[in-house]
Structures are given as C-alpha cells and as structure tokens.
Amino acid sequence: MDQATRKARALAAGARKILVFTGAGISTGSGIPDFRGPDGVWTKREPVLYREFMDSTRAKQEYWKYKAETFPAFQAAQPNAAHRALAALEAAGRLLALVTQNIDGLHRAAGTGPDKLVELHGTGLCAECVDCFAWTSMEEAVAKFNHDGAPPQCGCGGWLKPAVIMFGQPLDQETLIKAFRAAEGCDLAISIGSTLSVEPAASVPLSAKSAGKPYLIINRGPTAHDALADLKLDADACEVLPELFS
Secondary structure: OOHHHHHHHHHHHOOOOEEEEEOHHHOHHHOOOOOOOOOOHHHOOOOOOHHHHHHOHHHHHHHHHHHHHHHHHHHHOOOOHHHHHHHHHHHOOOEEEEEEOOOOOHHHHHOOOOOOEEEOOEEEEEEEEOOOOOEEEHHHHHHHHHHHOOOOEOOOOOEEEEEEOOOOOOOOHHHHHHHHHHHHHOOEEEEEOOOOOOOOOOHHHHHHHHOOOOEEEEOOOOOOOOOOOOEEEOOOHHHHHHHHOO
C-alpha cells in the first residue's frame, strides 16, 4: 500500500457516516463507457436534447437507435471490486448514502440498498411512458425498437423514453434534495470516478466540504475539485477501494 492510500485509509478510518459520490470512472472496469467525461462518448457523438426528443419523432428514433446500440453492454455488465467494496461498506454500517451519476444499475446489482442509493440521473435499465409514467424494462423497449425501427410506445399509446435524465432535462428535485441532505449529515465525503464537472450533481460532495466535512477524491486524471479536497488519489477505484475500507 503506497503512502497516499495509507493517508486515505487513515482519513476514512474514523468515519461512520460516509457520503459516497460516484461517476462513470467507477464503472469503466465493468465495461461501461464514460459518457460525460473529457474523452467520453458525448465528445464524439452529438447527444439528443430532451426538448428535441419530446418534440420530434425523428429525434426519438435517433435516440432509440443509440440506446439499442449501447444497451447490450449495459445488460452484460457486472459489478466490479469497487462496487462490491461500497456494498461491504454499507454492510459494515458506515455508509450514510451513495449518490451516483451513473445509470448502469451496478450499485444495486452489487448489493447497495435502495434506501442508501440516490440515482441522480435515473436508470438506464427501464423506460418510462411520457404520458402515463408507467415503466417498462429497457430490454422490452429495445426489442420493440429493433423489431420495426419505430420509437417504442407504451400500451396506453404514449411514447416511451429511457428513464434517465437527458441533456436539457432538469433533475428530479426530491432526488436532489435527498442527496444534499445526506451531504449535510455525513462525517466524510468521498467522490469516486467523477470529473466533478457536471452540475448540479457535482455540488453534492462539495456542499459537504463547504460544511467542514473532510473530502477525499479518487479519480484517474484531474477533477474540478482537486484544489478543494483534503486528499486526492489519482488511482483506479477497483484497486483502491478494497484497500481503503479493509
């Protein structure tokens, strides 16, 4: 164990109400691509905006085409050592909340409880009707699209939309409030695998730091909060987290 990891372990050792904030970097080891990072998918492909999706059948078709292309990777992905380490942290009674930007469902699959998990950007494993708000599995929705290439519809006749927060779509306020309340109540904030550049999500761990709580960042490459953290580890979460909490 190197010196920086020993320092991080000491910082975490006394914490009993840990707020964990995760981004795409925690899931790349499971085969999930980074979408919003500096080298992410959205730097190479123009995203469909929420308003465009709602207003245009062609935009719906384009968005579902992209979802159909990427869903197999989500479906095949399995939790990695970092996801499992956070589930173990909860089992040890030390996790206050796990706030994630990710839509891959891997924290749930690793065993993080729904009462601890705050999915700021929704879930990529389901689709939601924009009219009646009924949910459908993404597998079923993608199968409908692949069958005839038409944007899938709910049984009520409404359009289906992946149950994720799209570009230009506001975050659910109740979900955001839950995340910030956890930041108020924690005794340590740890950001893992996020460049901390997407707002308002990135303000969640920062609000804990602003309230005087220790702030640890684990990420490959720079983040927007590096100068503000008590400690920054430029490291792979899959390698560091099992050591950090052992």
